[in-house]
Amino acid sequence: MPLVLIARGLDPVLRLWQRCTGTGGMITFFLLPNMAIFGVFVIIPLVLNIIYSMTGGVDILLKDRSFIGLGQYGRLLECQDYLVSTTCREDQFWTAVRNTGTFVLFQVSLMVCVSMITALILNRKIAGRGFFRAVFFFPVLLSPVVVGLIWRWILQRQGLMNLIVTQLGFDPVVWLNDRFFAFSAAIGVSTWAHMGFYTLILLAGLQAIPKDLYEAAEMDATPASRVFWRITLPLLGPNLAVVLVLALIRGVQIFDEAYVLTGGGPGTSTLFITQYIYEVGFASFLRNPGLAAAASILMGLVLVVLTLIQLGLSRRAEKGNAR
Amino acid sequence: MNAVRNFVFARRGRAGKWHWTDIVTWIWLIGGTIIMFGPALWLISSSFKGPAQLAEFPPTLLPYVQEVAKVEGYDAPLPLYQVTQEDGSTRVMAEIRRIGTSAQMVDPANPEERVSVRLTDRQPVREVGLAINNYTDPFLAFDFMRYLGNSVFVTVMATLLTLLTNSMAAFALSKYRFKGRDAVMLLIVATLMVPLSVILVPLYSVVSSVGLLNSLWGVILPTIATPTGVFLLRQYMLTIPDELIEAARMDHASEWQIYWRIILPLAAPALAVLAIFSVVWRWNDFLWPLIVLSRRELYTLQIGLNTYAGELNVQWHYILAMTVVTMIPVVLVFIFLQRFITTGIAGAGIK
Structure with a gap:
């Protein structure tokens, strides 16, 4: 146990420090490692990001870059018709924005529906509830690379999906080479991977609803559908809102599993904003860190708004659950 | 026997009658189990097939x-x-x-x-039968062993440092009153709003200017000050009675001893939850290592796997086997700790 020895060895040193600086010095000592890392790896980058977004050039070090004002934002937002991405100067950015928007719309609706149904079912008196709760949580633990590769393997030409499809009498499809199917796969796979997490939040909300409400409804012989609309849904409201906004926040940032699954293709049909930032900033031949920074700030603004909504909602949900 | 049946098919309505919701429930649960576990089982079965068998269509269920x-x-x-x-x-x-x-x-x-x-x-x-050499070859022919070592190093180091720094900060924020405490808490909560993808470019330049580019420490350090960790530990430490600390001070314990000998052991359940999460997070990390590590010998498993899978001529028989190995730690966590996690998440709402 070298850790214990280090801790014991530290004690005399820290005693001296405590004698010299008092409790205040110790508070600083306890906070320092965490706050220093926060400062260096979160706060400073946050400030630098704004500066980066106002500079041009291909160099990554700030001292080699030239100030160009709001030019990067102008470049990102320059568009003749915002609905047609090809008329924009940065057509890839707008493709990514449109893809992400479509993705979020469908994935979040699917996610909320599926996890809501699962939570309602897991909230019933069924045998092996703990087991089934774990079943739906299993993919949440898998890494995005593993998730992406598992599904790439299932959706490939000689894969399991084509086995099922041919058994049903249809022709096999190369799923990930088709724009529509690849996009649907990104939606389905990310829902598969994360629904267990949202199910658990909803389940916690369901279990916090006082049982006597249901007993009273049963006494009055209230129909089940009415119980759902008048008791379950209103009381679950705050949790449902948290799930909705959390799914939105994570949906906007979709990257890794979609990237491993499709690589953004075919063409740019599954190119999402985070991948755009990554490619413009690092991967592409003509990289442009300033442009990537500007795009990330625009995405950050959307996320800040969503997070503020979420913090407000989860405070309300906590009050609801504590009741 | 009847009791068993009643237990297994506990349902709405009067005994002996199936309500339609019971049928929907069991279809959903059994279908869900197949959909959630099936892909992973298919991966495992496929990983034991030889290259010729993998190219066949229709595929067989067993290797x-x-x-x-x-x-x-x-x-x-x-x-x-x-x-x-x-x-x-x-x-x-x-x-x-x-x-x-x-x-x-x-x-x-x-x-x-x-x-x-x-x-x-x-x-x-x-x-x-099993094509075991799918598993043995990558260890010999590829740098798979090295990637595995890198991943283990990153995961263990990052988790230890996360536990240490987060618990120190949580201790200071829960057991001392000082000016600016609320401001520090607010700052930590605010960083929840800053996901990696938003600060990708400047974080890269910071890491490169402190000389951590192409170093495993460049992967580890930016991840260890997790706001969720500080939050979780602080909430738990608030429930530890202050009288214990007062008593220790009477006995001339130093503040460090109070932290190390009293608070840490008492916060063990919360530390365990954070440790599990940290292990899963760091083992699964993808985007940040992808950017920081460009030298092959430094790749973590996730990056190595993605690189092999992105090659023009994908050697699926090796990729599948390596994917299974990559999955093993989280599957172990799942098997032994799932009850712990599923209740922990519902309680703290962390991910």
């Missing part, structure tokens, strides 16, 4: 290997085939070598007589 036989006069065991002869009867023969569209074959019972058989007239003889 098969070709049977081989030792034939007198040949050093290596020869692969066996079911050969259809001209008269329509079949016999099992061993292949010596392939020549164009036909193969030179021999009857294992009668090694003297060689026959030429067209490739279309024969079927390999197979039995259920």
Whole structure:
């Protein structure tokens, strides 16, 4: 146990420090490692990001870059018709924005529906509830690379999906080479991977609803559908809102599993904003860190708004659950 | 027996009658189990198939290997085939070598007589078996062992440092009153709003200017000050009674001893939850290591796997086996700690 020895060895040193600086010095000592890392790896980058977004050039070090004002934002937002991405100067950015928007719309609706149904079912008196709760949580633990590769393997030409499809009498499809199917796969796979997490939040909300409400409804012989609309849904409201906004926040940032699954293709049909930032900033031949920074700030603004909504909602949900 | 049935099919409504919601429930649960576990089981089954079998369509559910036989006069065991002869009867023969569209074959019972058989007239003889070399080859031929080592190093170091720094900060924020405490808390909560993808470019330049580019520490350090960790530990430490600390001060314990000898052991359940999460997070990290590590020998498993899977000629038999190995730690966490996690998440709402 070298850790214990280090801790014991530290004690005399820290005693001296405590004698010299008092409790205040110790508070600083306890906070320092965490706050220093926060400062260096979160706060400073946050400030630098704004500066980066106002500079041009291909160099990554700030001292080699030239100030160009709001030019990067102008470049990102320059568009003749915002609905047609090809008329924009940065057509890839707008493709990514449109893809992400479509993705979020469908994935979040699917996610909320599926996890809501699962939570309602897991909230019933069924045998092996703990087991089934774990079943739906299993993919949440898998890494995005593993998730992406598992599904790439299932959706490939000689894969399991084509086995099922041919058994049903249809022709096999190369799923990930088709724009529509690849996009649907990104939606389905990310829902598969994360629904267990949202199910658990909803389940916690369901279990916090006082049982006597249901007993009273049963006494009055209230129909089940009415119980759902008048008791379950209103009381679950705050949790449902948290799930909705959390799914939105994570949906906007979709990257890794979609990237491993499709690589953004075919063409740019599954190119999402985070991948755009990554490619413009690092991967592409003509990289442009300033442009990537500007795009990330625009995405950050959307996320800040969503997070503020979420913090407000989860405070309300906590009050609801504590009741 | 009836009691068992009632237990398994506990349902709405009066006993003995199936409500339609019971049917929906069980269809959903059983279908869900297949959809959630099926893909991983399919991966595991596929990872034991040889390259020839992986290219087949339709795929088989179980992995098969070709049977081989030792034939007198040949050093290596020869692969066996079911050969259809001209008269329509079949016999099992061993292949010596392939020549164009036909193969030179021999009857294992009668090694003297060689026959030429067209490739279309024969079927390999197979039995259920595991192509273990999918697993052993990558350890020898690729840098797989190194990637595994890198991943373990990053995960262990990042988790230890996360536990240490987060618990120190949580201790200060829960057990001391000082000016600016609320401001510090607010700052920590605010960083929840800053996901990695928003600060990708400047974080890269910061890490590069402190000289941590292409170093595993460049992967570890930016991840260890997790706001969720500080939050979780602080909430737990608030429930530890202050009287314990007062009593220790009476006995001339230093503040460090109070932290190390009293608070840390008492916060063990919360530390365990954070440790589990940290292990899963760091083991699974993808985007940040992808950017920081550009030298092959520093890749973590996730990056190495993605690189191999992105090559022009994907060697699926190795990729699948490596994916299974990559999955093992989280599957272990799942099997042994799932109850712990599922209740922990519902309580703290962390991810």
